[in-house]
Amino acid sequence: MTTPYLHIDGIRKVYGEVVATDHVELTIGESEFLTFLGPSGSGKSTTLYILAGFQDPTAGDIRLRGQSILRIPSHKRQIGMVFQRYTLFPHLSVGENVAFPLRVRRMGRAEIEEKVRNALALVRLSGFEDRMPSAMSGGQQQRVALARALVYDPPVLLMDEPLSALDKKLREEIQLEIRRIHQETGVTILYVTHDQDEALRLSDRIAVFNRGRIEQVGTGAELYAGPATRFVADFIGDSAFLAGRLATVSGNRASLRFPDGTVATDVPVHGGGTVDQEAELMLRPERIELTREPGPEGTTLPVTVQDITFLGNNTTVVLRTGWQQELSARLSFGHPLVGGIGRGDNLHIRWQPDVAQAFATP
Amino acid sequence: MVTIATTQRRRRSGLGMAMPAILLLLAFFVVPVVMLLTRSVTDPEPGLHNYAALLGSPTYGRIFFNTFFVSGLVTLITALIAFPIAWALAIMPRLPAGILFAVILLSMWTNLLTRTYAWMVMLQQTGIINRMLQSIGLIDTPIQLTNNLIGVTIGMVYIMLPFMILPLYGVIRKIDPAILQAAALCGASRMQALVRVLLPLAAPGIASGGLMVFVMSLGYYVTPSLLGGTANMMLAEFIVQQVQSLLNWGMGGAAAFVLLVVTLALYALQLRLFEPRETR
Amino acid sequence: MLLDFGKLGSWKWILIAICTLTALFLLLPIVFIIALSFGSSRWLAFPPPGWTLRWYEELFADPRWIQSALTSAKIAIIVTILSVALGLLASFALVRGRFRGRAVLRAFFLTPMVLPVVILAVALYAGFLRLGINGTLTGFVIAHLIVALPFSIINISAALETFDPAIEDAAVLCGASPWEARYRVTLPAISHGLFSAAIFSFLISWDEVVLAIFMASPTLQTLPVRVWTTLRQDLTPVIAAVSTLFVVLTIVLMVATALIRKGTSK
Numbered sequence: 001m002t003t004p005y006l007h008i009d010g011i012r013k014v015y016g017e018v019v020a021t022d023h024v025e026l027t028i029g030e031s032e033f034l035t036f037l038g039p040s041g042s043g044k045s046t047t048l049y050i051l052a053g054f055q056d057p058t059a060g061d062i063r064l065r066g067q068s069i070l071r072i073p074s075h076k077r078q079i080g081m082v083f084q085r086y087t088l089f090p091h092l093s094v095g096e097n098v099a100f101p102l103r104v105r106r107m108g109r110a111e112i113e114e115k116v117r118n119a120l121a122l123v124r125l126s127g128f129e130d131r132m133p134s135a136m137s138g139g140q141q142q143r144v145a146l147a148r149a150l151v152y153d154p155p156v157l158l159m160d161e162p163l164s165a166l167d168k169k170l171r172e173e174i175q176l177e178i179r180r181i182h183q184e185t186g187v188t189i190l191y192v193t194h195d196q197d198e199a200l201r202l203s204d205r206i207a208v209f210n211r212g213r214i215e216q217v218g219t220g221a222e223l224y225a226g227p228a229t230r231f232v233a234d235f236i237g238d239s240a241f242l243a244g245r246l247a248t249v250s251g252n253r254a255s256l257r258f259p260d261g262t263v264a265t266d267v268p269v270h271g272g273g274t275v276d277q278e279a280e281l282m283l284r285p286e287r288i289e290l291t292r293e294p295g296p297e298g299t300t301l302p303v304t305v306q307d308i309t310f311l312g313n314n315t316t317v318v319l320r321t322g323w324q325q326e327l328s329a330r331l332s333f334g335h336p337l338v339g340g341i342g343r344g345d346n347l348h349i350r351w352q353p354d355v356a357q358a359f360a361t362p
Numbered sequence: 363m364v365t366i367a368t369t370q371r372r373r374r375s376g377l378g379m380a381m382p383a384i385l386l387l388l389a390f391f392v393v394p395v396v397m398l399l400t401r402s403v404t405d406p407e408p409g410l411h412n413y414a415a416l417l418g419s420p421t422y423g424r425i426f427f428n429t430f431f432v433s434g435l436v437t438l439i440t441a442l443i444a445f446p447i448a449w450a451l452a453i454m455p456r457l458p459a460g461i462l463f464a465v466i467l468l469s470m471w472t473n474l475l476t477r478t479y480a481w482m483v484m485l486q487q488t489g490i491i492n493r494m495l496q497s498i499g500l501i502d503t504p505i506q507l508t509n510n511l512i513g514v515t516i517g518m519v520y521i522m523l524p525f526m527i528l529p530l531y532g533v534i535r536k537i538d539p540a541i542l543q544a545a546a547l548c549g550a551s552r553m554q555a556l557v558r559v560l561l562p563l564a565a566p567g568i569a570s571g572g573l574m575v576f577v578m579s580l581g582y583y584v585t586p587s588l589l590g591g592t593a594n595m596m597l598a599e600f601i602v603q604q605v606q607s608l609l610n611w612g613m614g615g616a617a618a619f620v621l622l623v624v625t626l627a628l629y630a631l632q633l634r635l636f637e638p639r640e641t642r
Numbered sequence: 643m644l645l646d647f648g649k650l651g652s653w654k655w656i657l658i659a660i661c662t663l664t665a666l667f668l669l670l671p672i673v674f675i676i677a678l679s680f681g682s683s684r685w686l687a688f689p690p691p692g693w694t695l696r697w698y699e700e701l702f703a704d705p706r707w708i709q710s711a712l713t714s715a716k717i718a719i720i721v722t723i724l725s726v727a728l729g730l731l732a733s734f735a736l737v738r739g740r741f742r743g744r745a746v747l748r749a750f751f752l753t754p755m756v757l758p759v760v761i762l763a764v765a766l767y768a769g770f771l772r773l774g775i776n777g778t779l780t781g782f783v784i785a786h787l788i789v790a791l792p793f794s795i796i797n798i799s800a801a802l803e804t805f806d807p808a809i810e811d812a813a814v815l816c817g818a819s820p821w822e823a824r825y826r827v828t829l830p831a832i833s834h835g836l837f838s839a840a841i842f843s844f845l846i847s848w849d850e851v852v853l854a855i856f857m858a859s860p861t862l863q864t865l866p867v868r869v870w871t872t873l874r875q876d877l878t879p880v881i882a883a884v885s886t887l888f889v890v891l892t893i894v895l896m897v898a899t900a901l902i903r904k905g906t907s908k
C-alpha cells in the first residue's frame with residue numbers, strides 16, 4: 001500500500017473535561033480539496049489547529065508524505081492557512097503582507113517581487129500592493145490572506161471558515177475564485193465550513209463532523225445518496241424522518257411499521273438490527289411523490305394536507321401523517337396537483353424503493 | 363407629551379451643570395497660572411530677561427539637561443521593563459495575571475512619600491541595595507546611590523512603571539492572537555514574529571505610554587528632590603527653589619512657562635497621535 | 643504564536659522570570675518598609691537586630707502626628723464630597739449636554755491632570771498669599787479639589803456613558819419628574835462610577851504632597867507635609883511606621899474597590 005499524502009491518524013484532543021475531537025482518522029490525496037463540514041463545536045477547527053501546530057493533540061499523529069509533522073513547530077511546517085477572522089498584518093501594506101513569508105525566509109529582492117506579483121495576480125488583486133489592509137473590503141482582505149498563504153507554495157492549505165464574515169453574494173463569488181485557484185495551483189486544501197452548500201460547491205470530498213468525530217467521508221453525491229448515519233442524512237440536504245419500529249429485519253434490510261399500522265417494506269437500515277427497535281424512515285422531499293391514489297403496498301402512506309406554499313420554481317406542501325407527524329413534499333412547477341389541492345385534503349405519498357432509508361435509533 | 367418635551371429641552375443644553383466646575387477652574391487654576399506666567403515677563407522689571415537668563419546660561423542649561431536626560435532615561439527603562447510585563451499580563455493564565463496586577467496596583471497606589479522614603483533608606487550607603495551588590499561581588503565598597511541622578515532614576519522608574527504597563531497592556535490585549543498565529547505559519551520564528559509583528563503592533567502603546575511617562579517625569583518634584591539632592595536639580599525643583607527660597611518669582615514663572623509649554627505640546631501630540639485611533 | 647502562553651516554549655520562562663523580578667522590585671520597598679517599622683534599629687539596619695513596637699508608640703504619643711492625620715482626613719473628606727458633586731454635574735454636562743465645544747470642555751477639565759502639579763502649586767501659592775487664604779483649610783481644599791476633579795469626571799462620565807438615557811426617559815414616562823428620575827434611576831445605575839470617583843478623590847487628597855507643602859502653615863499641616871518635613875531632616879523609623887499605616891490604608895481601599903466591582907459586575 002502506498003503512503004497517503006496526508007494522514008490524520010486517530011487524532012484526539014481533550015481540553016480539561018471537554019473532548020474536542022476523538023478518533024479523527026482521515027487520508028487526503030495530493031491536490032485534493034477536502035472539506036470539514038459540521039455544526040458549531042464539532043471539532044473542525046481543533047483538527048485544523050492541530051495540523052497548523054497551534055494545538056498539540058492529546059493522542060494520535062499527523063503524517064505528511066509519511067513523515068510525522070507533530071514535532072515540527074508551526075513556523076517550520078510550511079503550511080498555509082486562511083483564518084476566519086481577518087489576520088492581515090495591519091501595519092503592513094498588501095504587498096508587504098504577501099512578501100512577509102518570503103522575507104522571513106530571507107529570499108532575494110527580485111524573487112520576492114516576482115512571487116508577490118504572481119500571487120496577487122492569482123487572487124486578481126494586481127496593483128493593490130501599496131494599499132493598507134484597513135482600506136480594503138473583507139472579501140479583498142481574505143483574498144490577500146489567500147495570496148499570503150499561497151506565496152510560499154505550501155504542501156497543504158488550511159482554510160477555517162474564511163468566508164463566514166462575508167455576505168452571501170460575495171461569498172459565492174469568492175467560492176468560485178477558490179475553485180479556480182485550486183485548479184490552477186493544484187494545492188491540497190483542507191477547508192472548514194458549517195455551510196453545506198459551500199461544502200458541496202467547493203470540495204472533492206467532504207468529511208462530516210459531529211461531536212468531535214467524523215461521521216462519514218465521501219463525495220457530496222455519495223453523502224447525499226447514501227448517508228451512513230441519521231446525522232449525515234439530516235445535515236446534508238433536506239430530509240423528512242418518519243418514526244416507527246422495525247417490523248422485520250433481514251441482513252441490512254428491514255421493514256418498518258408506523259404507528260398508524262402502515263408498513264414500509266424492504267428498506268436499507270443503518271445502525272440496527274433487532275425487531276421492534278425504534279427506527280426512522282428518511283425521505284428526501286423532492287423524491288416524495290404526492291398522489292390522490294395510494295401507491296404499491298410498502299412504499300406508500302396516507303397523509304393530510306396542512307399547508308401549501310408557492311415558492312416560484314416549486315410548491316412546498318406540508319403534510320401530516322395519521323400519527324400527527326409533519327413532513328413536506330415538493331411539487332415542481334406545472335405539477336398536475338398544484339392548484340388542485342387544498343388544506344385538509346386526504347392524499348397519499350409514495351416513494352421509489354431505492355430512495356428510502358431507515359436509521360435505527362440506538 | 364409635556365414631560366418628553368421638557369426632557370428634550372433639558373438635554374439640549376446642560377452647560378449650566380458644568381458651571382460650578384468651570385468657575386472653580388477659572389478662578390483657581392487658569393487665573394493663578396496665567397498670573398504666574400505673567401510675572402515671568404514683568405518681574406522684577408518688564409522684558410524677556412528672565413528667559414534670556416534661563417535659556418542662555420550654562421548653569422541653567424545643566425538643569426534642563428538633568429531634566430530631559432533623566433526623563434528620557436526613565437522612559438527608556440520603563441519601556442524596556444513594561445513591554446514584557448504587559449505582554450505577559452495579556453496572555454498569562456488568570457491567577458498569576460491577577461496577582462501581578464494586584465502588585466502593580468498596590469505599588470501604584472501606595473503613598474508617594476512612602477515609596478520614596480523606602481528607596482531613600484534602601485539606597486543609603488549602608489542600605490540593603492549596596493549590601494546586596496557587595497554580597498554578589500559586583501562592587502567592593504559601597505557606592506553613592508542617593509543624592510545623585512542614579513537614585514533619582516531608580517526611584518522614578520519605580521514610580522512610572524505602572525503608567526507604562528497599563529496602557530501598553532491595553533494595546534497588547536486588543537491584538538488578535540490569530541495574527542501572531544498567521545505570522546508563525548508564514549514561517550516567522552519567535553524572534554521574527556516579535557520584531558516584525560508584535561512590536562510594531564504594540565508600538566502605539568509604547569509611544570503613548572512613553573510620552574505619558576516622559577511628560578510626567580519632566581515636571582516631577584517629590585522624588586527628584588528627595589533622592590537627587592540640591593546638587594542635581596531638575597526643573598520642578600528649580601521652580602520651587604526660585605519661588606520659595608529666592609523669592610525670584612520672575613525666574614520661577616519663566617521656568618514654569620517653559621515646563622508648561624513642553625508639557626502641553628507633548629500632551630497635544632499625544633492626543634493627536636493616539637486619541638482618534640482609539641475612538642475609531 | 644507569541645500571544646499564546648502555552649506555545650511560547652522557552653520564552654515562557656523568560657517572561658515568567660521578568661515578571662517575577664519586576665513583581666519583587668515593585669514589592670521590595672513596601673515589604674522592606676513594613677519590616678523596618680517593626681525593627682528596633684534607630685538607624686534602620688536591615689535585617690533589624692530585634693523587633694519592637696516602639697516607633698508606633700512614638701508616633702501615637704506625638705499629638706502633632708495625630709493632629710495632622712486628622713487634618714488630612716478632614717480635608718480629604720471635604721474634597722471627596724465636593725469633587726464627586728462637581729464631577730457629577732460636570733459629567734452630566736459632558737455626556738448628556740447638547741452644546742458646542744464639549745470636546746474642548748472635556749480637555750479643559752482634564753488639564754489639571756496633565757499640568758505638572760508643581761506649576762499649579764506655585765501659582766496657587768502666589769494667588770492664595772494675595773487672597774490671604776494660604777495656610778487655611780479653604781486653601782487646602784481648593785488646591786486638592788482642582789487635582790482631584792479630573793479623576794472624578796473621568797470615572798463618572800465613563801459610567802454615565804454606558805447608561806442609556808432612554809431608561810431615564812422611561813422613568814419620566816412612568817410619572818417621575820426629571821429630577822426624581824435622575825435621583826432614583828440614573829444615580830443608582832452609575833453608583834460604581836461615583837464610588838470610584840470618591841476613592842480616587844480621597845486618595846489623591848490624602849496623598850497630595852506638592853500642593854500641600856505650599857498650602858501648609860506651621861499650625862496647619864497634613865500628614866504628607868509632616869512626613870516631608872521630617873524626611874528632610876532624618877530618616878527616622880517613625881516614618882516607617884507612618885508608611886506602614888499608609889500601605890494598610892491602600893490595601894483596605896483596594897480590597898474594598900475590588901469587592902464593590904465584583905458586586906456591581908454580577
Ligand SMILES: Nc1ncnc2c1ncn2[C@@H]1O[C@H](COP(=O)(O)OP(=O)(O)OP(=O)(O)O)[C@@H](O)[C@H]1O
Pocket residue numbers: 015018019020021038039040041042043044045046047194
Ligand atoms: N482552547 C479551548 N479550550 C477549551 N475548549 C475548547 C478550546 N477550543 C475549543 N474548545 C472546545 O472544543 C470543542 C470543539 O471546538 P472547535 O472550535 O474545534 O469547533 P468547530 O467545529 O470549529 O466549531 P465552529 O464551527 O463554532 O468554529 C468545542 O466544544 C469547544 O468548546
Ligand SMILES: [Mg+2]
Pocket residue numbers: 044045046160
Ligand atoms: Mg471553528
